[in-house]
Amino acid sequence: TIAFLNGEFMPLSEAKISPMDRGFLFGDGIYEVIPTYHGKAVGMTGHLSRMRDGLAAISITNPYSAKQWQQNLDGLIDANASHFPSGNIGVYFHISRGTDTKRYHAYPQNITPTVFGFAFEIAPAQPLEADKVKPFKVALEEDKRWQRCHIKSTSLLGNVMHFQAGVESGVQETILHNSDGIITEASSCNVFMVKDNAIFTPPLDNQLLPGITRQIALEAFKQAGLVVEEKWFTTEDLFNADEVWLTSSSKEIAPVIEVDGKTIGIGEVGQMWEKAIKAYHNYKFEA
Numbered sequence: 001t002i003a004f005l006n007g008e009f010m011p012l013s014e015a016k017i018s019p020m021d022r023g024f025l026f027g028d029g030i031y032e033v034i035p036t037y038h039g040k041a042v043g044m045t046g047h048l049s050r051m052r053d054g055l056a057a058i059s060i061t062n063p064y065s066a067k068q069w070q071q072n073l074d075g076l077i078d079a080n081a082s083h084f085p086s087g088n089i090g091v092y093f094h095i096s097r098g099t100d101t102k103r104y105h106a107y108p109q110n111i112t113p114t115v116f117g118f119a120f121e122i123a124p125a126q127p128l129e130a131d132k133v134k135p136f137k138v139a140l141e142e143d144k145r146w147q148r149c150h151i152k153s154t155s156l157l158g159n160v161m162h163f164q165a166g167v168e169s170g171v172q173e174t175i176l177h178n179s180d181g182i183i184t185e186a187s188s189c190n191v192f193m194v195k196d197n198a199i200f201t202p203p204l205d206n207q208l209l210p211g212i213t214r215q216i217a218l219e220a221f222k223q224a225g226l227v228v229e230e231k232w233f234t235t236e237d238l239f240n241a242d243e244v245w246l247t248s249s250s251k252e253i254a255p256v257i258e259v260d261g262k263t264i265g266i267g268e269v270g271q272m273w274e275k276a277i278k279a280y281h282n283y284k285f286e287a
């Protein structure tokens, strides 16, 4: 496949960065994953504004304008289109602080950010029928990450360890709760639950990533007239929910039928999920 590195397109196998890059040494950088279907990106404005916020939070100058980022994305999709005939392409962008001559924690002045991008195949858009979607089973763990989870940092060891714990217990994701038993998000997704026909997701704060899929879903649900509220809920609420869903750029809205070995609702993909995915698909390219 073709990658993007510091303004140039090249075979991924030829894209090289220095081991002194602060992205490598410190995880000092910001990333984004943008889903595209047949050349159309979902939530591009949201992804670019979250990237801008993340870069500002760690004092890296955004190397490109919105228009240039769009060109970088289009360039990657065009260059990789023949490689991914499904047309379902995820684009990863990573901006690290850059390469220094020494390893020293403080932000060096006068270094140039390293910008890397590559394309990969993502799952097709979710089916609209409950019997055609593969539901998830997930683990549950106390969130042991840092207190700046709203920043889409490339330092992902906390997320990686939580995700791995799920894999080792034979499930596909790990939902996280804080030390008060409040659900925050999952290791690579946001969390929604349904109770008595109302949809809930935790409000945004430093404990969770402001997911773009989450945001688009909230707008889509409101537009479709579904009852939805940003509200904290506990692990107990989660176990008593009628439905639980995960959202992310690569999964869209994924139904969950088991958390920590306990069945959610009737253990099947719910009716509200069908309404939700329809609303999401009707709206996702408008966001």
Ligand code: PLP
Residues within 6 Å of the ligand: 033, 159, 185, 186, 187, 188, 189, 190, 208, 209, 210, 211, 212, 213, 214, 247, 248, 249, 250
């Ligand atoms: N939460 C975490 C920790 C993530 O890594 C991600 C992204 O994969 C999400 C939530 C979902 O965000 P988005 O919908 O922007 O992909």
